Amino acid sequence: MKAHVYEKGMLAVGIGVLVACGLALVYASVALGFHLPGRTAQIVPQDVYRVAPFNQPGVRQTGPDSYEVVMVAQTWAFVPGEVRVPVGADVTFTATSVDIIHGLNVEGTRLNLMLIPGQVTRNSIRFSRPGVYLIICHEYCGTGHHHMVGRVVVEPATSASSDSSATIAVGSPVQ
Ligand code: CUA
Numbered sequence: 194m195k196a197h198v199y200e201k202g203m204l205a206v207g208i209g210v211l212v213a214c215g216l217a218l219v220y221a222s223v224a225l226g227f228h229l230p231g232r233t234a235q236i237v238p239q240d241v242y243r244v245a246p247f248n249q250p251g252v253r254q255t256g257p258d259s260y261e262v263v264m265v266a267q268t269w270a271f272v273p274g275e276v277r278v279p280v281g282a283d284v285t286f287t288a289t290s291v292d293i294i295h296g297l298n299v300e301g302t303r304l305n306l307m308l309i310p311g312q313v314t315r316n317s318i319r320f321s322r323p324g325v326y327l328i329i330c331h332e333y334c335g336t337g338h339h340h341m342v343g344r345v346v347v348e349p350a351t352s353a354s355s356d357s358s359a360t361i362a363v364g365s366p367v368q
Contacts (some may be wrong), residue, residue: 216270233287235316238310241265241291252276259283262345266295266308269337271328275344278320279351296331299345307332320347 196204206312221227241247246263250272260282265272269292278284287295290308297306304318320326328343 225303225317226300233315234313236289236313238291241289241311244286247289252278255285256283259285261287264288264297264343264357266290266330266341267292268335269330269341271297271330271341271343273343275346277346279346280320280323280349283317283319285315287313287315289313289326292333295334295341296329298329298331300327300329302326307329320345321345323349363364 194287233280233281236244242265243321246253246261247265250263252267253261253263258281260278261276262278262284264286266274266288285304286297286304288306289312290310292310294310295308297308298304299318304319306314306316306317308314324347326347328345330338330341332338334341
């Protein structure tokens with residue numbers, strides 16, 4: 194079978210685009226850390242507020258430099274509406290919806306979750322700059338959809354934490 198030179202050219206371009214897309218996918222997942230949110234558990238949607246950890250939504254510290262944000266989406270609010278985390282910490286969002294499908298996107302970051310009623314979704318992020326980040330619902334969820342916002346307040350590193358790390362640095366060589 195003979196192919197015209199232009200056909201061969203187009204085939205080469207097509208294969209080139211496929212390879213480039215494949216490499217971009219690998220780069221995004223390996224080097225940039227993009228990955229699909231994990232599906233970790235399933236709850237009967239009406240029971241969400243009675244089941245741990247959603248019976249106590251909010252921020253909790255899970256390690257020296259890690260925090261968990263437990264958040265519930267409902268028409269038309271995030272509960273809690275505002276969370277505070279320190280800059281540079283490993284922050285894991287654990288979230289679900291109590292009623293219908295909502296979205297959770299932290300403005301200007303790669304944190305983007307789809308919240309399906311009763312399905313627990315989890316993903317982690319590090320905020321490298323302090324500031325106030327808007328949480329936006331990005332799935333149309335009814336008349337109040339465009340009012341459905343929350344806030345992540347990323348607080349600057351405190352002098353107290355740098356003091357404690359200084360103490361550890363001084364103490365270590367003695368042991
Ligand atoms: Cu919730 Cu749109």
